[in-house]
Amino acid sequence: MDGSWTTTGPGKRLPARVMADVRLVLALDDGQTTHGIKLHDLELVPTADESRLVGHLGPDPLRDDWDADEAVRRLCADPTLPLVSALLDQRLVAGLGNLWANELAFLTGVSPWTPVGDVDVRRLVERAATMLHHSATVPQAYQVTTGSMWPGTDHWVTGRQRRGCLRCGTAVRVVAEIPGDAGNRRTWWCPRCQPGPGPEARRRSHATG
Secondary structure: OOOEEEEEEOOOOOOOHOOEEEEEEEEOOOOOEEEEOOOOOOOOOOHHOOOHHHHHOOOOOOOOOOOOEEEEEHOOOOOOEEEHHHHHHOOOOOOOOOHHHHHHHHOOOOOOOOEEEOHHHHHHHHHHHHHHHHHHHHHOOOOOOOOOOOOOOOOOOOOOOOOOOOOOOOOOEOOOOOOHHHHHHHHEEEEOOOOOOOOHHHOOOOOOO
């Protein structure tokens, strides 16, 4: 995914070197300012027309109208789809980026390229929603998947290539993304804790994540 968002307090400014990449500035009611930086795609529309841009997206665990049953139904629609690609497809479930796809595969105990139909999808959806909500609402827990806040121990596999798995000590492996294919991004896994197909089982897709 491209771009990022950052918020500054009242009277604060971003560094001048960053301002050149700001594409959107939002003034908030409490005096803070939100900046959209290096946004790949930006379109402003009336609220009534939002569905034209995001109506194709799947259920979002952070929304009040989160529908776990619908998320399960969409993920099960193609049981042959590799797990990591299914989780990256925002048309199936929205909000799960690459970090979450990798960490959820580890916690499920299977290779990232295991067919999604071979895992307990309902349990997967429950775990994904719980983790994403915890990350978004608990101070200092942003994108922490292990429960540990210590640097280097906050993720099970993501970013840990050539370092020992936090569970078994086996060297974590990584495979590069397929350029231009959002369903096959850089992927980390522990070959001992996550048995199953290797990256040769990747399937080219046009999913967005």
